Amino acid sequence: MLNVVIFGAPGSGKGTQSDLIIKEFGLEHISTGDVLRAEIKEGTELGKIANDYISKGQLVPDELIIDMLANVLDSKENSKGVIFDGFPRTIPQAEALKKMLNERGTDVTLMINLHVEEGELINRLLERGKSSGRSDDNIDTIKSRLEVYHSQTAPLAEYYIKEGKHHTIKGVGTIEEIFERIKERIKERINIHL
Numbered sequence: 094m095l096n097v098v099i100f101g102a103p104g105s106g107k108g109t110q111s112d113l114i115i116k117e118f119g120l121e122h123i124s125t126g127d128v129l130r131a132e133i134k135e136g137t138e139l140g141k142i143a144n145d146y147i148s149k150g151q152l153v154p155d156e157l158i159i160d161m162l163a164n165v166l167d168s169k170e171n172s173k174g175v176i177f178d179g180f181p182r183t184i185p186q187a188e189a190l191k192k193m194l195n196e197r198g199t200d201v202t203l204m205i206n207l208h209v210e211e212g213e214l215i216n217r218l219l220e221r222g223k224s225s226g227r228s229d230d231n232i233d234t235i236k237s238r239l240e241v242y243h244s245q246t247a248p249l250a251e252y253y254i255k256e257g258k259h260h261t262i263k264g265v266g267t268i269e270e271i272f273e274r275i276k277e278r279i280k281e282r283i284n285i286h287l
């Protein structure tokens with residue numbers, strides 16, 4: 094399986110690039126943010142709990158996210174591979190992902206770290222907020238999300254560097270230019286594994 098973790102700060106373009114990667118390589122998409130927003134919309138118990146954290150720009154607790162991910166992963170079992178978008182976001186989540194994939198006879202193939210400057214991130218998120226209808230795309234919540242990213246999520250880069258799977262990609266330019274950079278890295282990885 095080709096399992097790609099797409100990583101980066103809020104607003105770095107993970108969702109946009111995920112769509113292109115999926116089309117090119119025939120992967121399944123798991124976005125924990127999308128799954129959580131669907132739970133909120135349906136008014137489930139998990140959705141109600143998650144909403145309290147998301148609206149404050151905080152992370153939803155690991156246990157809830159890891160259980161949720163295990164369920165989603167089981168539904169994608171017969172695929173060519175999966176792109177993980179917005180997960181893992183903490184070291185315990187990365188460890189849980191490795192365990193879950195290993196139990197299914199596979200592992201993370203590579204991690205793509207989309208790098209974008211902070212000012213640009215804030216502009217993108219404010220712009221998206223005009224049409225996304227997302228309760229967390231407002232300036233106060235954006236600031237909390239960026240703080241949480243720096244303190245809890247960014248250290249994960251180190252984890253994937255140690256695993257030998259980390260690739261930094263410049264996340265500025267046209268959508269196609271950025272995608273070309275990502276595609277090159279994925280193809281290199283696939284060749285190494287052939």
Ligand code: ADP
Pocket residue numbers: 102103104125126127129146147150151152153154158178179180181182186229238
């Ligand atoms: P963004 O990357 O723009 O912040 P997401 O849609 O990935 O958007 O996530 C939105 C929110 O959902 C996060 O701020 C967080 O509260 C919650 N969330 C999503 N994925 C996770 C995760 N893996 N662990 C904890 N919380 C998560």
